[in-house]
Amino acid sequence: MEWKRLRRKFAKNPLNLISVVVFALFLAMAFFPQIFTQFEPNRMNSAVRMISPTASHIFGTDQFGRDIYSRVVHGVRETLSIAFLSIVLACVLGTALGVISGFYGRWIDQIVMRLMDAMFAFPTIILALFIIALYGASQKNLIIALGIVYTPIFTRTVRGSTISIKQFLYIKAAKALGKRDLSIMLKDVLPNLTSVLIVSFTTNFSTAVLSEASLSFLGLGVPPPTPTLGGMVGQGSNFLLSAPWIALFPGLFIALIVLSINIIGDGLRDVLDPRY
């Protein structure tokens, strides 16, 4: 692929570039939250309980006098890392299942795809919530739960592409030459999936952020006092009429994170997918 040409095409849309910058800013918050904040996210200060946004507390404070802005910045890390790792897990599992399913076809394909159909029958949140309810809410379990929930999407996409790649002459040639199946799958099929995987990865990454936020909102995310964006909206919902900033600012951050990923995803799809 000619990366230079693709990069230029991507950069032609100013919205894409803005989104990359915004997302980079969120990444910086996730890795170095201290640079952006002056308060400890969990420090309570009864002198400044539930005060509306001011110069020193630009997003206001919550019912314990904690600085909302500091908590939001620290919450970005939790949200981004859980969403990212769960999609990595889903991508690895889904690609493996999808390539095997598409490559071998027949009964293997039948079994894998029926299993995926059954998992597809659950709304994302319900299935993830089910797993969390059974095994408990922790960072590790959230990653596993969301990873499992997003696996069928990758399996389906990868399976479809594998079936069409399988028809290519060089794959048939490799088979005729007696190359081992595993080697064909890894060296000939997988590289052809790159652009499909990049696009699915970004689109599902953004919905995974929303799923993590939703679970946290319901009180099933990483347990307190660790700040999570969804959890802050959930708890702030009790004070919507007296102190709306407690819930609204963390929600705004979720929306901005997802929006920047979505725009980048749309941009990548325009560049990488020949159909658009």
Added chain:
Amino acid sequence: MIATYIFGRVLSAVPTILILTFIVFLAIHLVPGDYIDIMLGTQNYLTDEQLSGLYKQYGLDKPFVVQYGIWLKNLITFDFGTSLRTGQKVSAMILEKLPVTFELAFFALFFSLVFGIPLGITSAVKRNRFGDYVVRVLGLIGLSAPTFWIGAILIVAVSGLFQDYTLFGFVSFQKDMAKNLQILLIPSLTLGLMLAAQIMRMARSSMLDVLSQEYVKVAKAKGVSTWKVIYRHALKNAMIPVITTAGIQFGYLMGGTILIENMFALPGLGRLLLQSVNQRDYPVIQGVVLFTGVFIVLMNILVDILYTLIDPRIDLR
């Protein structure tokens, strides 16, 4: 012909539903500890004999496959077991909460179509012009903003603008229709706006597809006015995939309702699910999750069948 098709389609769902029940059953069984441990909690004063009696009573002494078989047999008669906390039948609990969730999902779907379809069509017709960009940006924001955040904004806005608007305190449709609709308006609008973004994107791309077809070009070349072309020729064909999406989404709205019901304190299925999660009431959790899955599978079949009936181009074989 159609009867065979419908029969085949329904039959094809049986394995999916079977696997679905197996996933739910297996997931519960992989949990460390079992029903008895959970019921007893930390206050376990029972003798070993009493314990094994309890195990027998709940069938937990039988092998895994037999337990699954018995459970499955009960499911077929709509017996989801009983709640560990209230002793009520799970099926009765689900049926009691279902109308609230359905009503919410129904109005949400209504709002999503009312906003999504006209905006999507306008966007397609005005392609690459100012209106198109505005609609597309709105759509992206709708897809990106978390539902519960939109809900929070609407609560703040409505209570600020209309001081005496009642937002909370659900009453059933049968009891007080006006109050019921008033309470459900904001929650279903919240849920509907999220779905509207998806419907809108779908309507736009579908409309663009149809507008590039030969017969639309011919109609335009004949001198038929743009809006008449759209109304007479394009709309019907473009809406088929949109309605299909909407139908499938109705099932998946069950995921969104859990957020909205908990935010607006609506006594529906989603609230029941979260309450049972917090109380570790496994039979109820199992029942609601399973019900949702099976409902969505059946919903998809229904959409498939309707789709074939509406669109004569689809091959039934």
